[in-house]
Amino acid sequence: MARSAQKSSASNSGNAITADLVAVLVAVADGEPKIMTIGGGTALPSGPFEFAHRSLQTGLRAWVEAQTGHPLGYVEQLYTFADRGRAGDVKAPHTISISYLGLTREDRVGEGFEAHWSGWYGYFPWEDHRAGVPPMLAKVLTPRLKAWAKSAPSPTLQRERWQRCAINFGLDGRAWNEELVLQRYETLYEASLVPEAVRDNGLTASVVPGTPMTSDHRRILATGIARLRAKIKYRPVVFELMPAEFTLLQLQRSVEALAGRLVHKQNFRRLIEQQELVEETGAIATEAVGRPAKLFRFRHAVLAERAVAGTKLPLSRT
């Protein structure tokens, strides 16, 4: 029945649950995107929601900074999960996971913590298209997905399944869409091709490469990667992952690392410069090979100036 909102907090008091924060903390080091993990890379950092804090956002920020000793540059709420078999403990108190995406420049972790940084493509080997389409996509994923599609009960369902696979994984001559990270993971889960699905549903099946995670953390990670890949195209968030000074090539490599695909160098520079996102520091990079590059820094002014209007990045279709 519909009730007014004022009454609801009183009438709910029987439905006590617990809320967890789960963080997808991203950094880029050596041209590789990394995420902070615990438990030897099997889980994302998570913790109880602290009511001492004014909001969820500040709660997460304080908690992460206490753990790593570093400030969090950019924080954004991802999604609130309560679905799925959460590791099979049906009798445990119900938990809601409120997940966040956080970007940071630092990749060091404070002493004495079990957290460390893991490359995110270890969890999603099929997502890295920087060196072309990964061979495992055609060799491993495609046949498994095809078999899954064929196993559907009706011809119509078979076609629908296969169409979905083709769209998500860029098969049948379709273009690869780097933003469909979550859709791909969920398809693999549904097809019981990831260990989590096998675990949650008590099956035994052969799975595809890619490190699994506790609970639904890999799903949360996929959500975070997808969000970030979408975001870098229209918001200047890449800079949160860069050191104070950088060359345009370093910036490009970071974007490519996140997007999992290469960009056209000249167009990338044109876009960055015409949007006045960066300014020269005057210094020159000291690296070894090739013509030395100018160093740039992010023009923080643009954040105020243009209301985060847009950072367009050229992610080509080939």
Next chain:
Amino acid sequence: MARSAQKSSASNSGNAITADLVAVLVAVADGEPKIMTIGGGTALPSGPFEFAHRSLQTGLRAWVEAQTGHPLGYVEQLYTFADRGRAGDVKAPHTISISYLGLTREDRVGEGFEAHWSGWYGYFPWEDHRAGVPPMLAKVLTPRLKAWAKSAPSPTLQRERWQRCAINFGLDGRAWNEELVLQRYETLYEASLVPEAVRDNGLTASVVPGTPMTSDHRRILATGIARLRAKIKYRPVVFELMPAEFTLLQLQRSVEALAGRLVHKQNFRRLIEQQELVEETGAIATEAVGRPAKLFRFRHAVLAERAVAGTKLPLSRT
């Protein structure tokens, strides 16, 4: 301290809270966007999270359908709120509001329920630019915002405040951006120009037009409107709000109602048709004035075909 996720559900058990679902249910009737409200239009429908359901999404769906007797077309999670003074009841159990956006064709409400549909521009009069910039923007909002900016402690802060207002409200010759619904509401809240801010902070101040809501429901509504305005530009969700058959003008009017601004008719038709989003039914609209229009229906096939690739809508800059 970092703990593995497996341990967390056990170690959290002291932090019990309650979770509410809050729904922004949208329909379009007579060319006006409406939202479902309760409490005489002062609150969004909300209810406790039921653990009988498999997921949050299905929980909301079941709950809404039980209330209204109508299926929910499209459902999407919006945001999870725990911030802000929730109506001043500091000692009440802490509540998290998980908000959802739902789209439906129906605008009838089942008998015996207190819910009904309210036009959303009653809550945000400054958001409707279909008949040009609303006079109240220049007459009421701008002077108040200017005063608020000037009241900042330092000249730098004054400039920052004003720049933010100018960007959000399209002042100083800037273009109106219909997607900044939430930013606008939050600015007004911060400037104590909405009753909710006055209420939450125990102030007395004169406020601007626009119906207030319980708790932070107007903020949640702003989040929903913003999300929907962004979404209609790249996903074919408008059709969820349309009857089975419609003319292109009706479709256009719905888009304009949601976006709060007019679109170029010929370009709109071109876009809709070239994307093959609709097909002719063969019938002709029976309305009165003008040349009769063909009736169209949504091609549901495109959802599968193109993986929600994109529905671009021409929202011009003038």
Next chain:
DNA sequence: CCATCTTATGCTCACGGAGAGTATAAATGG
């Protein structure tokens, strides 16, 4: 029947952004 009004529908044009390629510059190591 004609003038007029309203909406539907077809077509053209100009501009700008994006993808892609060519060419040249500046460094290093043999």
Next chain:
DNA sequence: CCATTTATACTCTCCGTGAGCATAAGATGG
């Protein structure tokens, strides 16, 4: 000096998009 690598400057083409013009097909009132 040459090969190699990276930096940087231009150019060209295509297409999406905003905008306007023109015509068609109904209704209504004189």
